[in-house]
Amino acid sequence: MAVRYELIKTCKQSGARLGRLHTPHGTIETPIFMPVGTQATVKTMSPEELKEMNAQIILSNTYHLFLRPGHDIVKEAGGLHSFMNWDRPILTDSGGFQVFSLSQLRNITEEGVTFRSHLSGEKLFISPEKAMEIQNALGADIIMAFDECPPHPAEKAYVKASTERTYRWLKRCIKAHARPHDQALFGIVQGGMHQDLREESAKQLVELDLPGYAVGGLSVGEPKEVMYEVLSYTTPHLPVHKPRYLMGVGSPDALIQGAILGIDMFDCVLPTRIARNGTTMTSQGRLVVRNAKFARDYTPLDPACDCYTCRNYTRAYLRHLIKADETFGLRLTTYHNLYFLLKLMEQVRQAIREDRLLDFRDEFMMKYYGSLS
Numbered sequence: 001m002a003v004r005y006e007l008i009k010t011c012k013q014s015g016a017r018l019g020r021l022h023t024p025h026g027t028i029e030t031p032i033f034m035p036v037g038t039q040a041t042v043k044t045m046s047p048e049e050l051k052e053m054n055a056q057i058i059l060s061n062t063y064h065l066f067l068r069p070g071h072d073i074v075k076e077a078g079g080l081h082s083f084m085n086w087d088r089p090i091l092t093d094s095g096g097f098q099v100f101s102l103s104q105l106r107n108i109t110e111e112g113v114t115f116r117s118h119l120s121g122e123k124l125f126i127s128p129e130k131a132m133e134i135q136n137a138l139g140a141d142i143i144m145a146f147d148e149c150p151p152h153p154a155e156k157a158y159v160k161a162s163t164e165r166t167y168r169w170l171k172r173c174i175k176a177h178a179r180p181h182d183q184a185l186f187g188i189v190q191g192g193m194h195q196d197l198r199e200e201s202a203k204q205l206v207e208l209d210l211p212g213y214a215v216g217g218l219s220v221g222e223p224k225e226v227m228y229e230v231l232s233y234t235t236p237h238l239p240v241h242k243p244r245y246l247m248g249v250g251s252p253d254a255l256i257q258g259a260i261l262g263i264d265m266f267d268c269v270l271p272t273r274i275a276r277n278g279t280t281m282t283s284q285g286r287l288v289v290r291n292a293k294f295a296r297d298y299t300p301l302d303p304a305c306d307c308y309t310c311r312n313y314t315r316a317y318l319r320h321l322i323k324a325d326e327t328f329g330l331r332l333t334t335y336h337n338l339y340f341l342l343k344l345m346e347q348v349r350q351a352i353r354e355d356r357l358l359d360f361r362d363e364f365m366m367k368y369y370g371s372l373s
């Protein structure tokens with residue numbers, strides 16, 4: 001079996017799960033945050049640095065690698081793991097979301113999606129079959145079904161029709177999947193913000209007995225409370241002994257609350273994206289190190305952090321590098337932000353072991369946000 005989830009324990013206080021996800025490239029402890037490496041690199045980080053901070057699995061993206069350099073080149077290079085020199089697990093998103101969020105969309109039909117490349121303007125087409133051909137070529141340990149992430153907000157009738165088509169596309173993905181023994185295909189639950197559509201979508205996917213289930217169609221601009229409500233009536237319909245993956249979620253509060261609501265895997269570009277404009281996550285909350293007030297601040301970015309950045313450099317130096325647009329500055333803030341989130345998930349796993357994740361959440365929220373919600 002390509003991927004096997006092992007439920008280790010459930011937190012008595014919060015219901016959150018501690019698990020292990022066994023994959024052909026190693027075992028992942030969950031709940032886990034997955035750094036995003038869209039174009040076969042986690043921007044500015046080397047594989048050695050990612051291992052140093054204990055990144056266990058990283059993401060890459062079908063849409064981007066299909067456009068550039070092309071999945072045929074990655075395949076000829078021996079697949080993503082050798083192409084990017086990463087021998088731990090990789091997950092690829094199917095391109096569904098990126099086609100809708102990045103390209104000038106041409107047309108979506110039962111067959112698939114016609115669109116213009118956001119790079120060259122070239123007219124391209126991705127179908128469930130094409131998305132599987134690309135992901136089979138890239139060789140990630142976990143691959144995602146080709147789906148439509150409905151726009152938000154959207155008419156319920158549109159969400160219903162889109163979710164039903166996504167289900168038909170999933171069955172085509174399963175049929176077209178050429179490597180089920182070493183690449184686990186996860187289905188993606190859709191249904192917008194509608195309880196009946198979400199429950200129907202979850203039940204249909206569970207009948208297909210997939211190795212894992214993602215909750216898609218969220219983190220699309222909806223209020224966090226709405227996302228939490230959707231999760232609260234969706235995850236209970238997913239099998240206890242299969243991993244649950246919430247796509248596109250990565251703020252500290254949402255990672256903790258998502259784990260409490262039964263999610264095991266998270267990914268988001270947030271920590272790497274905000275790092276590049278000098279915004280960092282610290283034990284005392286967000287700190288925009290490019291602000292003038294740090295010009296003469298010779299203390300570490302985060303005094304409570306023992307990462308490479310915080311052990312060796314000051315806020316004054318980081319501010320200087322970011323203002324001077326020095327690449328090294330981006331590397332230092334990225335390193336810290338990823339380290340911070342990976343450390344946070346280790347603390348979440350420890351709180352689950354000690355049956356105290358709700359207490360941990362409250363303690364963290366007060367320190368980071370200065371309030372409980």
Ligand SMILES: CC1(C)O[C@H]2[C@@H](O1)[C@@]1(COC(C)(C)O1)O[C@@H]2CNc1nc2cc3nc(N)[nH]c(=O)c3cc2[nH]1
Pocket residue numbers: 093094095096097098101144145147148149150188215216217218219220221247248249268269
């Ligand atoms: C496109 C980019 C860089 O990814 C971020 C960020 O912009 C942005 C754009 O709008 C905000 C909310 C502000 O955040 O949403 C991304 C994070 N939310 C998210 N990623 C997802 C990926 C997904 N993949 C698939 N296959 N299916 C899904 O349903 C799906 C849903 C998702 N939701």
Ligand SMILES: [Zn+2]
Pocket residue numbers: 301302305306307308309310311336339
């Ligand atoms: Zn640090």
